[in-house]
Every structure is written in structure tokens, then in C-alpha cells.
Amino acid sequence: MLNRIHFLTRNSCRYKSSFAVALNAVSKLVTPQSLLNNPISLVSNEMNNLVRNIIALIGTGNPYLDRVSSYYFETEGKKVRPLLVLLLSRALSEIPMDKRQIPPYLSNDNITTSLNNSIQWLKQQPVESFTPLNIFQGLTNADIKHSRFHPLTQASLSFKNNNIESFDKENGILPRQRRLAEIVEMIHTASLLHDDVIDHADTRRGKPSGNVVFTNKMAVLAGDFLLGRATVAISRLRDPQVVEIMSSCIASLVEGEFMQLHNTDEYDPKPNTGKKSTSISKIDEAFDYYIHKSYLKTGSLIAMSLRSAAILSGVKPNVIESCYEFGKNLGLCFQLIDDMLDFTSSSKQMGKTTNVDLKLGISTAPVLFAWKEDPSLGDLIERNFELPGDVERALQLVYKYDGAKKTYELAREYRDKALKNLREALPESDSRSALEFLTNSILTRRK
Ligand code: FPP
Ligand code: MG
Numbered sequence: 001m002l003n004r005i006h007f008l009t010r011n012s013c014r015y016k017s018s019f020a021v022a023l024n025a026v027s028k029l030v031t032p033q034s035l036l037n038n039p040i041s042l043v044s045n046e047m048n049n050l051v052r053n054i055i056a057l058i059g060t061g062n063p064y065l066d067r068v069s070s071y072y073f074e075t076e077g078k079k080v081r082p083l084l085v086l087l088l089s090r091a092l093s094e095i096p097m098d099k100r101q102i103p104p105y106l107s108n109d110n111i112t113t114s115l116n117n118s119i120q121w122l123k124q125q126p127v128e129s130f131t132p133l134n135i136f137q138g139l140t141n142a143d144i145k146h147s148r149f150h151p152l153t154q155a156s157l158s159f160k161n162n163n164i165e166s167f168d169k170e171n172g173i174l175p176r177q178r179r180l181a182e183i184v185e186m187i188h189t190a191s192l193l194h195d196d197v198i199d200h201a202d203t204r205r206g207k208p209s210g211n212v213v214f215t216n217k218m219a220v221l222a223g224d225f226l227l228g229r230a231t232v233a234i235s236r237l238r239d240p241q242v243v244e245i246m247s248s249c250i251a252s253l254v255e256g257e258f259m260q261l262h263n264t265d266e267y268d269p270k271p272n273t274g275k276k277s278t279s280i281s282k283i284d285e286a287f288d289y290y291i292h293k294s295y296l297k298t299g300s301l302i303a304m305s306l307r308s309a310a311i312l313s314g315v316k317p318n319v320i321e322s323c324y325e326f327g328k329n330l331g332l333c334f335q336l337i338d339d340m341l342d343f344t345s346s347s348k349q350m351g352k353t354t355n356v357d358l359k360l361g362i363s364t365a366p367v368l369f370a371w372k373e374d375p376s377l378g379d380l381i382e383r384n385f386e387l388p389g390d391v392e393r394a395l396q397l398v399y400k401y402d403g404a405k406k407t408y409e410l411a412r413e414y415r416d417k418a419l420k421n422l423r424e425a426l427p428e429s430d431s432r433s434a435l436e437f438l439t440n441s442i443l444t445r446r447k
Contacts, residue, residue, distance in 0.1 A: 039434035043086040045171070046178055050082055054182050058229050068214045068222040072189045075205040080334070080442075081188050081302060082181035085309050086173060087438065088323060089181075091431035092313040093172025097122075100314035103241065111238065122314050125175045126236040176237050176312050183246065184305040186230040191253050191301075193223035198257065199360060242308045249304035256297025259289065260362060283372055286381075290368060291332065298338075299331025310425075322425035329418035334442050336411035339364035340404045343395075345446060358391045365410060366403030367394055373401040408443070415443050 040047055051073050058069050102118045115121050129136070195201070196209040197216045203209055210219040227250060234246045295303075306327035310320040342357050343366050357364050361384030363371075371377040374397050380390045398404065418439050426432045 039083060039087055039438045042431055042434050043083065043090060043171070043173070046086050046173060046181065047079065047083065050079065050182060050185065053178075054186055057182065057186070057233055058226060060225075065222065065225060068210065068218050069225050071210050071213065071222070072192060072204065073185075075207055077205055078447075079185060080438075081184045081305060083438065084302065084327070084330070084435070085177065085181040085184055085305050087431050087435050088306050088326075089173045089177035089309045089313060090171060091426045091429055091435060092310060092315055092319075092323075093174075094427050094429045094431070095313070095315055095319070099316065101316075102314060103239070103311065105241065106239070118314060122174055122312070124238070126179045126233070127238060128236075130236070174312060176239075177309050179233060179237060180242075180305060180308055180312065183230050183233050184301065186226050186233070187246075187250060187253075187301060190223040190226035190230065193219045193226070195257070198261070199356065201356075237308075237312065239308075239311060241311055245304045246308060249300040252296045252300035252304075256293050256295070256300070259293040259296065282378070283368065286363070286371070287365075287368055290363070290365060294332055294335040294339075295328065298335040299328045302331040302334070303327035319425050322421045326418050326421035326425060329414045329421060330439055330442065333411045333414035333418060333439075336365055336407050336414065337442060337445060340366060340407040340411070341445075341447070343398055344404050355395075358385050358394050361385055365407040366398045369403040369406040370394070370397040370401040373397075411443055415439060 054073055055070055058066070060066055097119055100118060100122065102112050102121050106112045106121070112121055115124070192204065193210050196204055197211045197219050200211075201209045202212050210222065214222070231247070231250075234243055237243070303324050304327070307320060307324040310323040339357065342355060342364065358367070363381045367377065367381065371381060377394065377397055380387075380394055383390070385391050385394055419436060422432060422435055422439065426435075
């Protein structure tokens with residue numbers, strides 16, 4: 001019965017009748033809260049197939065490379081980014097088709113003129129390949145007869161669109177949006193492989209990290225490989241604006257990581273910070289730097305992937321902007337909570353080592369808040385907590401001045417902005433409720 005009402009609602013919404021409006025209201029009355037409170041349940045099919053599809057996208061003829069590049073996909077991560085893309089895509093499907101269009105930059109394109117129909121364009125699959133497949137094959141089994149490795153498997157030749165069925169009327173998620181969810185997880189995983197090398201991490205998701213199991217070199221190469229395959233998949237979405245913004249956010253991730261290194265010993269010479277000072281303007285500047293870095297290293301991937309999901313659904317520019325803003329604010333909220341948990345959570349809870357930021361010489365929001373109260377912390381920040389006792393002293397001051405609580409309050413401000421963006425962008429629906437629930441739960445997460 002419930003499914004039937006959901007099905008009718010979603011489809012009838014496209015014909016904006018009063019019947020549809022009434023049905024929508026009834027549906028909301030009978031949608032159990034438990035369903036809305038479990039965001040994954042609305043996109044469980046897509047989430048269940050996500051890893052399998054990614055593995056198909058990253059297959060090679062080299063079993064060792066396959067092992068390293070798939071290592072982080074074997075453990076249960078939070079998968080927040082693909083979940084957001086899928087839920088947002090589903091929520092966007094509530095916007096009637098007659099309010100959508102092919103983006104203007106595509107309207108004179110060869111492919112779109114032949115399709116000549118916005119709806120047909122929106123429902124298109126990602127292409128299997130632009131390039132003749134033999135070009136990807138390069139050397140064949142005929143060229144290399146004695147290798148233990150097969151030059152290329154079928155999966156890596158065509159990067160098959162496994163399980164990307166045509167537009168699912170009941171779910172509303174477009175095939176290219178499903179692929180986007182996979183791409184986002186691939187980029188994120190590549191960045192984690194690199195990040196764990198940079199941070200000398202020893203655990204990730206409760207297991208030894210990639211750099212520990214396979215060496216730094218292998219982990220870096222596997223990250224590069226994932227990025228390469230993700231880039232191929234992005235181009236096959238056939239939307240130049242999406243190619244542009246997804247590529248730019250890969251660059252943003254690196255920029256963000258560079259900004260972070262700038263604050264540590266590993267980067268020499270340090271930025272010219274001028275005369276030592278603890279003036280408010282200096283602390284404000286440090287906060288701006290921190291927020292900018294957090295946007296680049298965390299917010300940009302979320303913001304750009306949600307912007308891409310909106311672009312792929314053909315909605316109007318103001319909706320695209322609100323989706324982007326939603327991702328940006330949610331991303332900042334996410335990173336602030338991450339930085340707070342580094343102080344308040346145990347390693348066991350997090351599945352990775354905690355209390356690492358200070359040890360790596362990195363000042364995050366909790367320390368910056370404490371600095372506002374005790375100017376003496378400025379010297380420790382400037383020397384990246386490198387003298388014996390610096391880390392302990394900084395921890396004491398963070399606890400004394402409620403640095404973690406203040407960080408939480410700042411995260412809550414970004415959460416509020418994100419919720420506002422959501423309500424501006426989307427009509428009411430079960431997917432929007434699930435997104436609201438997810439946004440709230442980022443604030444209360446424990447890992
Ligand atoms: C986790 O940060 C890391 C990131 C959010 C991004 C890292 C980005 C790079 C290493 C740049 C290279 C990017 C690509 C795409 C290859 P964290 O150390 O604060 O979190 P953690 O505690 O989970 O390690
Ligand atoms: Mg790290």
C-alpha cells in the first residue's frame with residue numbers, strides 16, 4: 001500500500017494536479033518516521049550496488065593493482081558522499097519534467113540535436129566509450145604472450161555500465177546520477193589513500209591503512225589510478241560543465257591539503273606570517289584560513305558533486321545554486337565535526353587514530369577557539385607544537401576554554417544554513433526529509 005502511494009505520488013507529481021498535491025499530503029501522513037530516519041533505506045538498491053559497480057570501473061589485468069585500489073572499498077565506510085548524491089537526485093526528481101531543460105551550452109551540441117528532447121537527454125546512460133575500444137586495449141594478448149598479467153580485461157576495456165539500468169520511474173534517480181555517486185566515492189577514496197600517506201596514518205576504517213599494508217608508493221599509485229579511472233567516467237557523463245567542475249574539485253582537494261601542509265613543519269619555508277602577534281585580526285585571519293582550507297579539502301567535493309547532480313537533472317540555475325550551497329555548508333559542518341571528534345572521540349570509536357592533528361602540527365577550530373581566550377597559545381601554534389609539552393598544553397587549553405563545544409556550535413550554524421538551502425532548492429518529499437535527517441545526524445555523529 002505504502003509503495004503504491006509513493007509510486008503514484010512521485011509520478012503524479014509530474015502533472016501538478018490538485019489530486020497529486022492531495023496524494024502527496026496523504027503519503028506524508030502514512031510514511032513511517034522510521035523510513036525517513038533511515039536515509040539509506042530510500043536508496044538501498046543503489047547503495048548496495050555502489051561498491052560492485054566501482055569495482056567494475058577499476059578492474060585491470062593486474063591482480064596486485066586491483067588489490068591495492070579496491071582495498072578501501074572492502075570495508076564499510078560511511079559513504080556519505082554517494083548517499084548525498086543519490087538522495088539529492090531522488091529529491092530533484094520531484095521537480096516536474098516540464099520545469100527542466102537541456103542546459104543551454106548543450107542545446108547546439110551534435111548529440112542533443114539528434115535527441116532533440118530534454119527528457120530523452122536527461123534519461124541517457126553514460127556512454128560506454130568515446131574512443132574505439134582497441135585503442136584502450138593497447139597491447140593485446142597476441143603482443144604479450146608470456147606475461148602472468150593479461151594486458152587488459154574486458155571490464156577495463158569498456159568500463160561497462162554495470163547495473164546502470166534505464167531511468168527508474170519509481171526511484172527517479174537518473175543513470176548518470178548513479179554513475180556520479182560512484183565517481184564521487186572513487187575520488188574520495190583516492191584522496192584517503194594519499195591522505196594516509198601524508199598523515200603517516202596506521203589505521204583507516206578499523207583496519208591497517210593502505211600505506212601500512214602496501215607501502216607508501218603503492219598507496220600513492222593506487223590513488224592516482226583511481227583518479228584516472230574516475231576522470232574517464234566523468235567524461236563519459238557527457239556534460240562539459242560537470243567535467244569542468246568535477247575536475248576542478250580534484251584540484252581543490254590538493255589545494256586544501258597544501259594549505260594544511262603550509263601550517264606544518266613539512267612545508268619549508270613557512271609562509272611569511274610577519275611579526276608575531278596575537279591580535280584579534282591575526283586570529284581572525286587564521287580562522288579564515290582554516291575555513292578556506294576546510295572548504296577546499298572537504299566541502300568542495302561535496303558541493304561540486306551535488307551541483308553536478310542538479311545539473312544532470314536539468315533543473316533551473318537557482319536550484320543548482322542552492323544545491324551547491326547546501327553541499328558547501330554541509331561539507332564545512334562535516335569537517336568541523338571531524339576536527340572536534342579528533343579531540344573528543346576515542347580511536348576505537350573512530351576506527352582511526354585520534355588526537356593526531358596537534359601531533360601533526362595542525363591547528364583546527366578547537367585550538368583556534370582556545371587561542372582567542374589565551375594569547376599564549378599563539379606561540380605554540382606558530383611552532384606547530386613541536387617542543388616537548390606543547391601538545392599537552394594545547395590540549396589543556398582546548399578543554400579549559402571549551403574549544404570542542406565552540407566548534408560544535410559553529411558546525412551547528414553551518415548545519416542551519418544547509419537546512420535552509422535544502423528547503424529553498426527542493427519541494428517537500430520523503431527524500432528531502434531524509435536529507436534533512438542526514439544533515440542533522442552529521443552534527444551528532446560519533447565517528
Ligand atoms: C582527510 O583529512 C582528507 C581529505 C578530506 C582530503 C585529502 C586530500 C588530498 C590528500 C589531496 C589529494 C587528492 C586526491 C584526489 C588524490 P583528515 O586527515 O583531516 O581526515 P582523516 O582523519 O580521516 O585522515
Ligand atoms: Mg588524515
